[in-house]
Amino acid sequence: MSVATVIEKCRADNRAALIGYLPVGFPSVEGSIAAMKVLVESGVDIVEIGVPYSDPVMDGPVIQDAAVRALAAGVHLTDIFTAAREVSAAGAGALVMTYWNPVLRYGVERFAADLAAAGGAGLITPDLIPDEAGDWIAAADAHDLDKVFLVAPSSTPERLEAVTSQCRGFVYATAVMGVTGARASVGVAADALVSRTREHTDLPVCVGLGVSTGDQAAQVGRYADGVIVGSALVRCLTEADSDEQGLEALGSLARELAEGVRRGRS
Amino acid sequence: MTTTSNVPAYGRFGGFGGRYVPEALIPALEQLEEVWRKAVVDPEFVGELERLQRTYTGRPSIITEVPRFAEHCGGARVILKREDLNHTGSHKINNVLGQALLTKRMGKTRVIAETGAGQHGVATATAAALLGLECVVYMGRKDTERQALNVARMRLLGAEVVAVDNGSKTLKDAVNEAFRDWVANVDTTHYVLGTVTGPHPFPEMVRDFHRVIGVEARQQVLDLVGRLPDAVLACVGGGSNAMGIFHRFIDDRSVRLIGFEAGGEGVESGKHAARFSAGIPGVLHGAFTYVMQDEDGQTVESHSVSAGLDYPSVGPEHAHLLESGRAEYRPISDVEAMEAFSLLSRTEGILPAIESAHALAGAMKVGRELGPDAVLLVNLSGRGDKDVHTAAEWFGLIDDDGSPRLPDDDGAKGMGEQQ
Numbered sequence: 274m275s276v277a278t279v280i281e282k283c284r285a286d287n288r289a290a291l292i293g294y295l296p297v298g299f300p301s302v303e304g305s306i307a308a309m310k311v312l313v314e315s316g317v318d319i320v321e322i323g324v325p326y327s328d329p330v331m332d333g334p335v336i337q338d339a340a341v342r343a344l345a346a347g348v349h350l351t352d353i354f355t356a357a358r359e360v361s362a363a364g365a366g367a368l369v370m371t372y373w374n375p376v377l378r379y380g381v382e383r384f385a386a387d388l389a390a391a392g393g394a395g396l397i398t399p400d401l402i403p404d405e406a407g408d409w410i411a412a413a414d415a416h417d418l419d420k421v422f423l424v425a426p427s428s429t430p431e432r433l434e435a436v437t438s439q440c441r442g443f444v445y446a447t448a449v450m451g452v453t454g455a456r457a458s459v460g461v462a463a464d465a466l467v468s469r470t471r472e473h474t475d476l477p478v479c480v481g482l483g484v485s486t487g488d489q490a491a492q493v494g495r496y497a498d499g500v501i502v503g504s505a506l507v508r509c510l511t512e513a514d515s516d517e518q519g520l521e522a523l524g525s526l527a528r529e530l531a532e533g534v535r536r537g538r539s
Numbered sequence: 540m541t542t543t544s545n546v547p548a549y550g551r552f553g554g555f556g557g558r559y560v561p562e563a564l565i566p567a568l569e570q571l572e573e574v575w576r577k578a579v580v581d582p583e584f585v586g587e588l589e590r591l592q593r594t595y596t597g598r599p600s601i602i603t604e605v606p607r608f609a610e611h612c613g614g615a616r617v618i619l620k621r622e623d624l625n626h627t628g629s630h631k632i633n634n635v636l637g638q639a640l641l642t643k644r645m646g647k648t649r650v651i652a653e654t655g656a657g658q659h660g661v662a663t664a665t666a667a668a669l670l671g672l673e674c675v676v677y678m679g680r681k682d683t684e685r686q687a688l689n690v691a692r693m694r695l696l697g698a699e700v701v702a703v704d705n706g707s708k709t710l711k712d713a714v715n716e717a718f719r720d721w722v723a724n725v726d727t728t729h730y731v732l733g734t735v736t737g738p739h740p741f742p743e744m745v746r747d748f749h750r751v752i753g754v755e756a757r758q759q760v761l762d763l764v765g766r767l768p769d770a771v772l773a774c775v776g777g778g779s780n781a782m783g784i785f786h787r788f789i790d791d792r793s794v795r796l797i798g799f800e801a802g803g804e805g806v807e808s809g810k811h812a813a814r815f816s817a818g819i820p821g822v823l824h825g826a827f828t829y830v831m832q833d834e835d836g837q838t839v840e841s842h843s844v845s846a847g848l849d850y851p852s853v854g855p856e857h858a859h860l861l862e863s864g865r866a867e868y869r870p871i872s873d874v875e876a877m878e879a880f881s882l883l884s885r886t887e888g889i890l891p892a893i894e895s896a897h898a899l900a901g902a903m904k905v906g907r908e909l910g911p912d913a914v915l916l917v918n919l920s921g922r923g924d925k926d927v928h929t930a931a932e933w934f935g936l937i938d939d940d941g942s943p944r945l946p947d948d949d950g951a952k953g954m955g956e957q958q
Contacts, residue, residue, distance in 0.1 A: 327706065327838040328823060330718040331561050337705060350835045373559055374822045378836030400822075402565060405557050425563030427725065432565055450563055451723035
């Protein structure tokens with residue numbers, strides 16, 4: 274099922290969807306799935322299941338650190354299918370976020386088939402632009418999966434047209450020029466980018482990069498169809514003294530963010 | 540021109556290459572390609588680059604025939620293309636001057652670069668000083684330690700050197716960090732990528748800036764021996780010096796093109812950077828090419844005594860030359876490279892970069908295979924000054940604390956006795 278359906282439901286409630294990112298495999302595969310369930314229980318609408326990767330050029334220090342530790346702990350690509358199954362069963366949309374090489378290595382068609390079978394909604398591909406994504410687009414279409422490509426403040430009208438025309442599910446608007454990580458403010462560029470993107474598509478437009486607090490979620494939720502939070506959630510786990518404490522901090526932040534998107538437009 | 544004969548699809552060499560980067564960088568890559576393609580047909584740009592090559596780099600670089608070294612190469616004639624004599628000590632300056640001029644044309648004021656051995660970082664710092672650009676160089680922590688002298692050189696030239704502590708702390712992690720900087724600062728910053736990989740147009744553009752190596756060498760060899768060489772040999776890390784010397788020879792079907800990768804402690808040991816022996820096609824740093832990776836598509840760390848070859852991927856055009864059968868690639872072990880390093884130093888009075896020593900070790904093998912009638916052209920891509928410390932340690936000429944071991948010291952060994 275496309276996550277667009279989830280976002281439509283949120284829109285009917287006059288609020289933005291809350292999308293939370295966690296990498297599978299940190300602190301362990303089971304631990305990460307437990308954390309994803311906490312997100313869902315705390316009001317997250319769509320879980321972005323991250324694939325830890327050795328060379329994450331779009332990620333800042335927090336997500337890099339979690340990826341390194343997850344890989345050291347022995348996470349494998351196939352663990353995301355387990356996570357997708359569990360997240361989906363918990364009632365949230367299960368989108369996988371991955372750099373391209375792991376999918377390429379696994380086999381694009383085989384990956385799409387296995388992801389669909391596990392109840393995954395589709396993929397967010399930070400280093401795959403539609404121009405290079407012919408195999409993925411074909412496989413995603415064949416298996417009824419979402420294709421979430423990114424747009425950025427630097428995107429020209431031509432690029433916005435080219436990218437949004439290939440998206441399904443939503444369009445991922447990166448709020449700032451830069452890598453993932455909490456920021457004091459989510460720049461003015463985000464609002465403008467969402468408006469510019471809407472000129473090219475009727476798809477939901479969700480904003481990520483830099484959102485870490487309920488207030489920021491409320492602010493972004495006023496103009497975006499979804500608010501994406503990554504590093505701030507991951508940090509709850511990477512900086513915790515124990516797994517229990519990590520889940521507690523995670524639940525608390527997720528509830529704050531969920532409250533944020535709910536008051537954003539009221 | 541053979542430039543486009545092997546580029547069937549946009550930004551591709553055969554099936555290799557492409558543009559696997561975050562969308563945020565696409566406008567910068569489009570701008571770079573547009574400015575570059577206009578510049579290379581603009582007499583003002585071409586003239587300025589040519590002037591800098593002549594009056595700053597010292598082009599054309601000479602060729603040197605090395606008969607005493609050639610005695611160890613089956614008696615084949617061995618001719619070195621002396622890129623080591625360029626200003627800054629390697630071929631890297633060819634590409635950097637081109638990109639630095641493009642940076643000015645794009646109205647950008649800051650350049651960033653990755654570096655492994657430090658040669659590309661030094662070249663970028665040099666060009667930045669020359670053209671008044673701010674410069675930040677990313678270098679793996681491990682490489683800053685084994686190439687400390689080059690770190691100091693970059694700082695003396697006014698560049699900021701950032702030691703990268705992520706991942707394997709070598710070249711690939713420096714590239715990751717440079718990409719992260721670029722995404723955040725692309726308005727003011729040009730990423731002077733140092734080799735023939737990365738997203739289009741870098742592989743093609745960097746190759747074209749280095750193509751002068753082969754253009755000069757081909758004529759120089761013709762003038763010296765009256766015919767084309769039987770083989771052109773070069774070391775291959777990312778592969779820029781190799782593409783630079785290979786490219787003019789691609790249509791000379793009688794000339795074998797042979798690249799030498801870092802075999803490290805041996806391909807079977809797993810500690811190497813022999814992408815064509817042990818890698819499989821995948822995506823790293825923006826290009827579809829050969830990548831050392833595990834079953835999950837995670838990049839595997841490479842190993843080499845040479846920081847400049849210690850990279851788990853390779854330029855996409857090399858992947859195409861391999862698959863099309865036009866070029867061949869072989870691994871050279873650390874031990875073989877250091878033996879060639881020592882041999883060239885002692886027989887010819889030329890200290891090669893350890894990277895280039897891989898090509899010299901290759902010449903020793905290929906020369907023995909082809910025999911005394913053969914003519915080999917070897918790209919001596921860099922000089923070994925930066926490697927004196929590594930080589931002195933390797934050959935036991937200094938103690939762990941860096942102090943010299945003299946011949947009457949207990950346990951001291953001459954260079955030839957220990958490898």
